[in-house]
Amino acid sequence: MIQDLVLQLPLEGVINFIVNLVFFVAVYILVATALNIQYGYTGIPNFGLAFGVAVGAYVAGYFPGRLLYSMYFEEVKAKVEVMCPTILENPDQAYIRCNIFVRNALNEIIKAEPGLSTALLILTLVIAIGAGALMGLLASIPAIRLRVDFLMMSLIAIAEGVRIIGENYEPLAGGTLGVTVPALLGWMEPILGFPRIVQSFILVMSATVMTMALIYLMLRSPYGRLLKAVRESEDAALAVGIDVNRVKIEAMIIGTAVAALAGAIYSFYLGNVVPTSYTRYDWTFWPWLMLLLGGRGSEIGAIVGATGIMTLRRVISVYKHSFSGLLPFDVIWLERIALGVAFLVIMIFKPYGLFPEKPFRLKGVHELPRE
Amino acid sequence: MVAWGAVAVQAFIYSTLIAFLTMGFNLTYQTARIPNWAHGTFAAVGVFMTLWVTRVWEMPTYYSVILSFIVVALIGVAVYLGVIYTLKRAGAPEILLLISTIAVDIILIAVLNIQADYIQEVHKLNSRGFLLREEDIVIGFNLDQEIALQEGVDILLNVPLIPPSTVPGVLLVAPTLLLGFTLFFLFLLYKTKFGMAMRATVENPDLAEVVGVNVDMVNLVSWFLTGGMAGVAGALLPLWFRSYPAIGSLIIINVFAASILGGVRSLSMAIVATYIIGYVEIMGTAWISTIIPEIGGVSTASYRPLIPLLLLIFALMFIPEGIYGLLEKYRERKIKARTEGIV
Numbered sequence: 001m002i003q004d005l006v007l008q009l010p011l012e013g014v015i016n017f018i019v020n021l022v023f024f025v026a027v028y029i030l031v032a033t034a035l036n037i038q039y040g041y042t043g044i045p046n047f048g049l050a051f052g053v054a055v056g057a058y059v060a061g062y063f064p065g066r067l068l069y070s071m072y073f074e075e076v077k078a079k080v081e082v083m084c085p086t087i088l089e090n091p092d093q094a095y096i097r098c099n100i101f102v103r104n105a106l107n108e109i110i111k112a113e114p115g116l117s118t119a120l121l122i123l124t125l126v127i128a129i130g131a132g133a134l135m136g137l138l139a140s141i142p143a144i145r146l147r148v149d150f151l152m153m154s155l156i157a158i159a160e161g162v163r164i165i166g167e168n169y170e171p172l173a174g175g176t177l178g179v180t181v182p183a184l185l186g187w188m189e190p191i192l193g194f195p196r197i198v199q200s201f202i203l204v205m206s207a208t209v210m211t212m213a214l215i216y217l218m219l220r221s222p223y224g225r226l227l228k229a230v231r232e233s234e235d236a237a238l239a240v241g242i243d244v245n246r247v248k249i250e251a252m253i254i255g256t257a258v259a260a261l262a263g264a265i266y267s268f269y270l271g272n273v274v275p276t277s278y279t280r281y282d283w284t285f286w287p288w289l290m291l292l293l294g295g296r297g298s299e300i301g302a303i304v305g306a307t308g309i310m311t312l313r314r315v316i317s318v319y320k321h322s323f324s325g326l327l328p329f330d331v332i333w334l335e336r337i338a339l340g341v342a343f344l345v346i347m348i349f350k351p352y353g354l355f356p357e358k359p360f361r362l363k364g365v366h367e368l369p370r371e
Numbered sequence: 372m373v374a375w376g377a378v379a380v381q382a383f384i385y386s387t388l389i390a391f392l393t394m395g396f397n398l399t400y401q402t403a404r405i406p407n408w409a410h411g412t413f414a415a416v417g418v419f420m421t422l423w424v425t426r427v428w429e430m431p432t433y434y435s436v437i438l439s440f441i442v443v444a445l446i447g448v449a450v451y452l453g454v455i456y457t458l459k460r461a462g463a464p465e466i467l468l469l470i471s472t473i474a475v476d477i478i479l480i481a482v483l484n485i486q487a488d489y490i491q492e493v494h495k496l497n498s499r500g501f502l503l504r505e506e507d508i509v510i511g512f513n514l515d516q517e518i519a520l521q522e523g524v525d526i527l528l529n530v531p532l533i534p535p536s537t538v539p540g541v542l543l544v545a546p547t548l549l550l551g552f553t554l555f556f557l558f559l560l561y562k563t564k565f566g567m568a569m570r571a572t573v574e575n576p577d578l579a580e581v582v583g584v585n586v587d588m589v590n591l592v593s594w595f596l597t598g599g600m601a602g603v604a605g606a607l608l609p610l611w612f613r614s615y616p617a618i619g620s621l622i623i624i625n626v627f628a629a630s631i632l633g634g635v636r637s638l639s640m641a642i643v644a645t646y647i648i649g650y651v652e653i654m655g656t657a658w659i660s661t662i663i664p665e666i667g668g669v670s671t672a673s674y675r676p677l678i679p680l681l682l683l684i685f686a687l688m689f690i691p692e693g694i695y696g697l698l699e700k701y702r703e704r705k706i707k708a709r710t711e712g713i714v
Contacts, residue, residue: 043466045466045469045470047470047473096668141688142684142687142688143687146687146691148465148466148469149405149406149465149469150631150687150691152466152469153406153408153627154683154684154687156408157624157627157628157680157683157684158680158684160620160624160676160680161676161677161680164673164674164676164677165674165677168666168667168669168673168674169666169667169668169669170667170668170669171667171668172667175667175668175669281477285473285477288470292470328488328489328492328493329484329485329488329489329492330484330488333481333482333484333485333488334481336477336478336480336481336484337477337478337481337482339474339477340474340475340476340477340478340481341474341478343470343471343473343474343477344454344471344474344475347458347463347467347470347471347474348457348458348461348463351461351463351467
C-alpha cells in the first residue's frame with residue numbers, strides 16, 4: 001500500500017520532498033546541537049529553546065528587509081505606490097502593510113547586486129548570532145543560579161514572554177501575519193542559473209556544516225570537558241576552582257546563538273517569518289525528543305535523533321492528509337500525543353538514548369601503567 | 372472610562388481561581404519534589420467538563436464542579452502512578468521527572484484538543500474561546516438575566532459584565548470553596564496523623580520513610596487532592612473567563628510566578644502571592660491601557676501575560692526565597708534578638 005502511495009507522487013515531488021527533508025534535518029541538527037551544548041554537556045534543562053530560534057528569525061525578518069527598504073526607498077516607492085498608497089503617507093507602516101509588494105520589488109532590485117546581497121546575508125546571520133547570544137545572556141541573568149527545577153520553569157516562562165512579544169508587536173516581525181524576508185541569494189539565478197531551491201540548499205548546507213565543525217572542535221577541546229564537569233557535579237567543579245555560573249552562562253550564550261542561527265537560516269529558506277510558527281512544540285519539544293532519543297551528551301546523538309525524527313515527521317506530513325477526512329478531529333493532535341508518549345517511553349526504557357555518551361579517556365589519566 | 376469596580380471583581384475571581392492551582396502546585400511540589408507542569412492543563416480538563424455538563428448533557432452547571440473534582444483527581448492519581456512513580460522506581464534523575472510532567476502536559480493538551488474538535492464537529496458547539504457566563508446561577512433577583520447581560524462591556528475580554536445588582540454564583544462559590552479547601556488542608560496537615568506524615572515527607576522524604584511513613588501513599592493522596600482542586604478551579608473558570616484547550620499553558624505561568632513569589636514551602640503565602648499577582652496583572656493592564664491603548668499595532672491588553680512574567684523575574688532576582696522566606700528571616704531575627712536579651 002505504501003508502495004502505491006509512493007508511486008503516485010510525481011518525480012518532481014519526490015525531489016522536492018528530499019530537498020525539503022535534507023533542509024529540515026540540517027536546521028534541526030543545529031537546534032538539537034544547541035540543546036546538546038546546553039543540556040547534554042552542561043546540564044541546563046533549557047525548555048525555552050524556542051526563544052533562541054525565534055530571536056534569530058525575528059532578526060532575519062526585521063533587519064535585511066528594512067535596511068534594503070530604506071536604501072532603495074525611491075525605487076520601491078515607484079513600483080509599489082499604485083498597489084499600496086499607504087507608502088506615500090507612512091512608509092514605516094507600509095513596510096508591514098504592503099509587505100508582499102515591497103518584497104517583490106526588493107527582490108527584483110537585489111538580483112543585480114550580488115556583492116551587496118551576499119554581504120547583507122552574512123551580516124544578517126552575524127547579527128542573528130549576536131542577538132541570540134545576547135538573549136542567552138539576558139535569560140541567564142535571573143535564572144542561571146537557580147536550582148534545576150526553578151531554572152527550567154524560568155526558561156519556559158521567558159520563552160513564553162518572547163513569544164507574546166513576537167506575536168503581538170507588529171513592527172518586529174509583522175505580528176500574527178508575519179513578514180517576508182528578501183531573497184538575498186536571488187542573484188544566483190540570473191548569473192549562475194541556480195533556482196531558488198538550490199540557493200537555499202547552498203545557504204543551509206554551508207551554514208550547518210561550518211557551524212557543526214566549529215561546535216565539534218569546541219566540544220572536543222578541554223572546554224567540552226569543562227562543561228561536563230559542571231554538569232556532573234557543581235560542587236566538585238566549584239571545589240577545583242571552576243566558576244560554575246560563568247560556565248553555565250557561556251553555555252546558554254553559545255547554545256542560544258546556535259539556535260538563533262538556525263532560526264535565521266530557516267526564515268531565509270522559507271522566505272518569510274511568521275511569529276506564530278515558532279511554537280514550543282516545533283522548536284522546543286521536538287528538539288528535546290531528538291536529543292533524548294539520540295543520546296544526550298554524546299557526539300552523534302543530536303545528529304541521529306534529528307535525522308531520524310525529522311524523516312519520520314516529514315513522511316507523516318506527506319500522508320497525514322489522507323486521513324483527515326476519516327476522523328472527527330485534526331490529525332495534528334495524534335502527532336502531539338505520539339510526541340508526549342515518545343518522551344515517556346524513551347525516559348522509561350532508554351533514559352540515555354540510542355547512542356549513550358561514552359566516557360572520555362585521557363592519556364596518562366585513564367591508562368594504568370603496565371606492570 | 373474604566374469601570375474600576377468591575378475590573379477589581381475580575382481580578383478577584385481570576386486570583387481566586389488561580390489560588391486553587393497555586394495551592395495544589397505547591398503541595399505536590401513539596402511532597403513529590405517536582406513542579407507539576409501539567410497542573411494548568413489539569414484545570415483545563417475541568418474547563419471542558421463544564422462545557423460537556425452544561426451544553427452537551429444540559430445538566431445543572433454546578434454538577435460539573437463535583438464531576439471535575441473526581442475526574443481530575445483520578446487523572447492526578449493516574450499521572451502519579453503511571454508516570455512519576457514508574458520513573459522514580461526506574462531510578463530516573465530529577466531532571467527526567469521534570470520533563471515527564473511536560474510530556475503529560477503535551478498529551479493532555481492534545482487529548483483536550485481532540486475532544487474540542489469532536490464537540491465542534493459532532494455537537495456543533497463552540498469549543499475554542501467559549502464563555503459560559505449565562506450558564507451560571509444568579510444570586511440576587513432584581514434584574515432580568517437578559518438585560519443584565521447587555522449592560523456594560525468588559526474592557527479586558529470584551530465580554531458583557533453583569534451589573535453589581537445581581538451576583539453571579541461563581542463570585543460566591545469560588546471564594547467559599549477556596550476557604551473551605553484551605554481550612555481542610557490546615558486541618559489535615561496540622562490536626563491529623565496523616566497530616567503529620569505529609570509534613571514529615573515534605574521535610575525529608577528519606578527520613579520519613581525510615582520512621583515508617585508510607586511516602587508513596589502520601590504522594591498519592593496529595594496528587595489526588597491537588598488534582599481535584601485543579602479540577603474545581605477549572606470547572607469554575609469558563610463561568611467567568613473565555614476558555615480554550617490550551618488555557619492551562621497560560622495559567623501555569625501565573626501559578627509558577629505566585630509559587631516563587633510566595634515561597635514554594637508555604638501554602639498560605641502562595642495564596643497571598645496569587646492575589647498580588649492577579650491584581651497587579653488585571654488592574655495593571657487596565658491602567659496601562661488607559662494611558663497607552665495600543666503597542667505595535669495591537670491593543671495593550673494583548674501583552675497582559677507579560678506582567679506575571681515580569682513579577683516572576685523580579686521575584687527570582689530580588690526575593691528568590693519568596694515572601695515566606697522573608698517572613699521566616701524576620702521571625703528568626705526576632706527570636707535571635709529575644710534570646711540575646713536573655714543570654
